[in-house]
Amino acid sequence: MAKVGYRIVDADSHVFEPAEVWDRYVESEYRALARTAFYFRTDEEGLSTAILNGRAARLPGSSRLNRWAIWRPGMTADEIGALDPSIYHPINPAASDAAAKLRDMDAMGIEKAIIFPTLFAEYFPVVDNPELARVLSRAYNDWLYDWCGEDRNRLYPIAVLPMQDVSYALAELRRAASRGFKGCFIRPAFIHESDFPTHLKYRPLWEELERNGLVACLHPSAGHTNPEWTSLGAFVERVAANLEIGHNVAEAVACDGDNAIALTALLFCGHLEDYPRLKVAFIHGGAPLLYLALEKCETYLTHYSFDGITLKSEEVFSSSAAAVTFYSWEASTVARNSVLRAKCCWGSRHPHHDAATPEEGADALRAAGADESTIAQLMGINAMRLYGIEQ
């Protein structure tokens, strides 16, 4: 299976949620109501409907090309760029069909994949009603759990938590742990346009995460459809609109930025020290920026006299169970940085349009001077260790 000579674990792979999540997995008594909180479907002509908090929501794309489910193994950026955006192109079945996902993984030489949401990443944190957020997260997690049942030794589901209410989030976390989920998805965003995951009210959640050993996967989303003050993407998109580029800009910068803000906040608030066994992973972007965060935190923690917080952020990070995913465009920086080499796990972003193959990642590492043993660590071993999956 493996084409590059290593065991490959894809630490950032995605589903594109089908309407089945809402139509079958939401508990029947909540079904009608939950569809007003968040609902997404695409018809046979490729026209999408998005409902959020009782209103039509901005769609994730600016054309009829579904860029979050379009990439297939072997496709290049030029090939996707050449597609006519005014007509519908069928999505990659692997975006929502587990058997097809496994076939794509075979084609890419990927042995195991950690599975993250797409629509639930972008829209779900913006759902206002905590009760409906609870219902929706439960439905998504149940659907994903069944989906990964296609092969539990290869597909590892990550549970979304209804951060809209910490009590509900805790309950869903415990339920996920009891079902064997390896991690939970927390978006580094401001819930209710106000509360970041470092808000004091979430402390019980971090305590539980440390206790039960699930990986806290801080996974941003472009956020370009979200209201202001949700995450960086909303700001980027608003100001970039002046240039009338024709497509979103947020995905270029917001994911990296949101993760950097999250790591900075965790270091300033002491989470990595208060919960020394906490496994926290920064997914979907920003390995170079996260490393820079360590230096920036050291500088400003030192200057501003924070009581009880270790000033040596790099030491704190290096000695923690933290991890970071990286992508082929970050490989050059990762390969030449000892801290990142020890912490990074490769991710494909399959089937998003900017996905890449393991060969591309390994080749980029090699070109930057990484030796074969380091490449093996980065392409699979680090991720297996993080998630506690068979090595």
Next chain:
Amino acid sequence: MKSTEADRPIEKTFPVFDCDAHINDPVEIWTEYVEPEYRERVKQSYWNPGGGSALLNGQLTVEGGHSFKAAARINPIALRGPGVNQRIQRYLRLRTLDPQQVEYLDHKGAYDPHARVRDLDLMGIDQVLIIPTMLVNAFPFIRDAVGAYGLARAYNNWVHDWCRAVPERLFPAALLPLQNAEFAVKETQRVAKMGFRVVLVRPLDANGAYPNRILPPRERSHGAGPFGVLLDPLLRTIEEAGVVLGMHTFPAPLALGIDPGPTAFSPGDYVERAGRGSGTNVISSTFSFVLESMTWLSQVLLSGLLDRYPRLKMAIFESNATWLPSLLEHLDRLFKLYARERRTPASRLPSEAFYAQCIIAFESDEGAVYRQCEQFENIGVWSSDAYHVDAAEAWEAIRHMRAEGVPAAVQEKLLGGNARRLYGIEGKLFTTHEPAQLERPEWFPREDASFAAWWDRESHPRRLASAPASEDKGGN
């Protein structure tokens, strides 16, 4: 303590150009340089005669940069001069200082050009681009275009005179009143004639006027708004004048007293907000600079803006550079992916446009830049950021570069050659030897063994908390 071979005093044989260092906006700008016809408008715009806070738009009190002395605290804007490193800074900040000590630590080179040159010699810097401090934060928020114009003229005249005191070593960067494109064009033409090499713009959304409106919107419903300014004439003027467009970022306005309300002014506002409800502060200075630049650069490069202005030269200041190679590579990918959705004309990959027309500042301790020096060789420009809290000397940069094996020829480019080429400045060598020891007053901390022990304890407070109680005397 200079004990190892690597720590021995450095000698250099090439001129260093510091592309981003600051003054602490002296009160003379307001008291002596505002022209009479603009005085009342400037008073109602941004007025900072010293002694305390400044007044923005006639009503909002904001940090002006001079209140620290009034509060008998060390001034973070003018602190990190020769020999003041992170450890000493921490030590001093934790002590109660008397007014003379506060005065001593307020580096006079932030106000006086001759004192500045003395510090340059000690810091291994031959030539420097001078950039204001709190004006970078407040100036874009001025609502009155005439007031902004009057203040820009005052600052630019002041900094021109200031740099003329030592013209071979001090080079000014000009403020532009973006509140009105006509004024900005006039001021660009004026400062170019005066010999300025750089005009400054901060990429943030002050007054609803993020500086990226180039042309009228395609649809009337996207009106430019009350403060909307179309920048095409300005960018053409900058191109024509041959000056460099310097994008200089800053901490979140929120952190400095300007509350954003329903929409953010800067990505830094998101950083600052991450501390809300957490029981502590998350300091936006960590990432506001970086994220302001990344946001600016992403949209500029994805839109092909530089293709529209092929002779425009742009510098990214005070935002680190570690993130640049991965951002450019990702932008190249997105540029290809959106080939048929892009509505703006663009012919070059983002990385091609950047490498052809831009430079980026990096800091002394940015190991990632040195480890990927082949990617920065022709576009990286070193900056000290003196006298701000993360400032560093050229000696430190050279020490890091040598440790990372950066070739000598590349060191020369990164430490000055690239900046001088872009600015059209002749390099001149004034300082060659790192001073072994600076003369200090008795109270100034010395980095001896006991200081090192103090720093170790100080930087690991949890280790200290879990250890048996002992007296923390510090190093001196």
